[in-house]
Amino acid sequence: MNKTPADGASDFGHAWPLVGTEELEWKPSAQVRSSALPPRRYRAAVPALIADSWPTVDREAAALATEATHELGRFDAELGHRIATFAPVLLRSEAASSSQIENLTASARAIFSAELGAKRSRNATEIAANTRAMNTALELAQDLSTPTVLAMHAELLADQPRHTPGRFRDEAVWIGTRSDSPFGAEFVAPRHERVPALIDDVLTFAQRTDIQTLVAVAVAHAQFETIHPFSDGNGRTGRALAQAMLRHRGITRNVAVPVSAGLLADVEGYHRALTAYRTGDVSPITRSFANASLRAVTNARELVAELDEIRQTWNDRLHARKSSNAWRLLDIILRCPVLASATAAAELGVKQPNVYPPLQALVDAGILKSKSEHQLGPFWRSDEVLGAVDRFAERAGRREKA
Secondary structure, three states, X not given: OOOOOOOOEOOOOOOOOOXXXXXXXXXXXXXXXXXXXXXXXXXXXXXXXXXXXXXXXXXXXXXXXXXXXXXXXXXHHHOHHHHHHHHHHHHHHHHHHHHHHOOOOOOHHHHHHHHOOOOOOHHHHHHHHHHHHHHHHHHOOOOOOHHHHHHHHHHHOOOOHHHOOOOOOOOOOEEOOOOOOOOOOOEEOOOHHHHHHHHHHHHHHHOOOOOOHHHHHHHHHHHHHHHOOOOOOHHHHHHHHHHHHHHHOOOOOOOOOOHHHHHHHHHHHHXXXXXXXXXXXXXXXXXXXXXXXXXHHHHHHHHHHHHXXXXXXXXXXXXXOOOOHHHHHHHHHHHOOEEEHHHHHHHHOOOHHHHHHHHXXXXXXXXXXXXXXXXXXXXXXXXXXXXXXXXXXXXXXXXOOO
């Protein structure tokens, strides 16, 4: 492998391997197959192996990637001593933003309630599953391997067995408007027999340490999306892989900075960058991830500041005795703004009947509200914290003007 500058920048750039194609025969499902119809052929992608390739980006993209990597690490370090409070909220914000890119949206209240078993919102249930997938990605980040990717996917689609959770696809997939055939699709992913070797290859690339972090993350993500290894959940799993790489590299040691929230500001640009990647240009996807990271840090800092302000007002409003568990519940609510009594008792390490007085004290102080959930009993919620998380999502989804 030829050596190139450590930052991956080049005045002229070197061509990244283009995605080729191959001609395949389309075999429709038995329900629509007809002997009167002649066989039709289509072209599917053939991605190059990249484990030993060197991505070079233009100098603007390289500079942005360096700046964004520094800001991600700095923000993570700032929250290092407050990981217990903010890591759960930021992880859920990343999962919700990644899901929103796939047009899955739900309120913070619905998402946190879904984690406790409420099933009123299908979208919220899927976003809660994405939170579990993200958490798996972080827990297994030191092992960037095929089993790790399959474990992420298994969590993501655990409740959707028709999409074979934790297994690579065994059928053709494509991006486009038609669902019955790949003809006229914007992009047809590689035939399924190629997937295992391609995934092993991209994960070998992901473990390299001789490439600038955000360049490596962006390229690995784009290659993963090009492979499209699953029948569903590719985007969410691919963005979970990006978080795993940031943790693997030691850039984010404490929290999952919600980079997907930054991508939401320009989803069309993100998709164009993925398309450009397939033509051999890695600069757009690098810029996309770098800009998304910078936006995410700014947005997350605003969320943290707002939560700190809310927490301070609680200190002024709660008048329980200092020994009351109501005070201990305040920090728990900040990271878990919807609670069941069993959850609160487990967090406090007390028996469930003993948790009702401190919960009632917080209701009396106007910090919590209580509402019965169908077949699940009462949930207690902080509308202030939920509002802050929803405002974070609104800021993330705000499109930037050209």
